[in-house]
Amino acid sequence: MKKLINNPQHVVDEMIEGYVKAYPEYIKQRNENKRSLVTSRQTPDNKVGVLIGGGSGHEPAFMGYIGDGFADGVAVGNIFASPPPDPILETTKAIDKGTGVIYLYGNYAGDIMNFDMAAELADLEEDIRVETVLVTDDVASVAKGGEDQRRGIAGGFFVFKAAGAAAAKGLPLSEVVRIAKKANSHTRTMGVALSPCSLPQTGEPSFELGESEMEIGLGIHGEPGVERGKVQTANDVADRLLKDILHDMPLEQGERVAVLVNGLGSTSRMELYLMFRRIEQQLNQKQITIHRSYVGDYITSLEMGGCSLTLMKLDDELADIVDYPADCPMFVQK
Template identity: 50%
Template sequence: MKKLMNQPEHFVKETMEGIIAAYGDKVRLLNGDYRILLSNYETRPGKVGIVTAGGSGHLPVFLGYVGQGLLDGCTVGNVFASPSAAKMADMIRACDRGNGVLVLFGNYGGDRMNFELACETVDMEDDIRTEMVLVKDDVASAPACEKDRRRGVAGMVYAFKAAGAAAENGGTLEEVAAAARHALENIRTMGVALSSCTVPQVGEPTFSIAEDEIEIGMGIHGEPGLEVRKMMTADQVAETLVQKITEDMPLESGDEVSVMVNGLGATPLEEQLIVYRRVHALLTQMGVRIFMPHIGEYATSMEMAGLSLTIMKLDEVLKGLLSQTARSPFYTNYNK
């Protein structure tokens, strides 16, 4: 294992210290606890809080979206491991402004179990109302008839954006949760992996894949995909992902979407753009317009090579929420 780090057991703590050293004007730790990151941006009194949680190793998810018009707080566990229910409860308390907290996170067993316990705890001990919304956008992880089993991946960034805008607009807890659910109903993601990644405290690759192979539908923790194929061209990857996503969420001429090509940690931006050019051409041929494309690293898996494609089908409500100003250390929306 070759990584730019000190001791593996200090990996998460020192990452958080780096975030605070670089962006301490925008975010802060809760009482010095390196597991819990809070926003420093001023918000209107009574705004509904929005929080998330998950394992480390996915920057900018989850920590990078704590900021204005996005998340109010995030707590992280070790790499690819859920944080504790106690840490989640502390974060929820810190982000409640009297009108409740939306708990918005990916559909993973440990996160779900711990957040359920945390929500019960703050309800009983602090009388804090919560609404829980799970991100389930990965079409490769289960068929449409079993969509509740799907994993949450890069599409959660769009959900953070929609919910954050709804909260900034003065929405109630129920309205903010509804905005997140409405966004997620129109979001689908699928990825491909070219190489594995290594969890620092494990020291060995999570899985193996041959130099001349690509895995279609691989999960961001190394969960098995749909199939392993011989290496494909960028155009073939784009065509495969667009086909799989539009089979699950059909698009018609005249539709408008936002597209995210997301690098998984070790894919150069040039390669992401080559894939995007083909995605753009395919959707244009279908008569589908693209609004606010996102190309870059939005939800990674340590140093995994590969990428994911997310398509968010827009209506006027979602387009408006996506367009609103958002600012965090890792995401800034300049669209007007």
């Protein structure tokens, strides 16, 4: 696959360099560790630090979400690989204001081990209180009953936003944790993949899909999904994703949701709006209110083809959190 890159070994560092140069008013890179990025703005005293992260290749996640009302810092891993403890610890030190730091990331073995190691070091060596909330929104990954073993995918956007808003409001760590956990437990995602991406190092597709095949539930690193079949119409795919989500998280008539239709990288906006159109029709018919919608590329897998649907079920507290403004390089909400 053709890519506009230089040395494949340096893509991540070069990307970060470009990113930091593009948004100096938002972001700075720590001298101590180039994979540690933090807000360049003055944040309020006593504010709980919000640290998100994971592998690269999901841009605009995670580094695009550093900013007011969102994350204070990001630890950047290699492509699709957890960052090691070092940049996590460095970011933790940089954003802690004495009131503790919350770690938010997807539920992957590698990330857990690295973030846990960093949390242990932060506690032991720096005396910083760290709490962790894992994102576990991917309905396709583990059957009902095993919710907390699920992978974290696009729904992370809502969980990060919830924690970011809660922290920006000046809530203490315990509250930020409670709200992030609540956001996670109210969030479900189902995805569909149409075409693979390729890692810069190998140039090889991350998985194989036939000329006219799609895979329901395929993970954002190419982890296999639940069902492979012929590509269906946008309406049928939307219906399927919605059905699986509603089966897992039933919604009553009159309830409110936030909707995220997330492109995986190479899917046109046109297709995403077609998907959203059908979702809206179906929810409308079930008399479920869409409180706010997000349609676009929020958490990608390089240039993977396909998209995911995320619903977050809202109560007043979460609705408020969704509406909270944010100002980040790759995401602004007024």
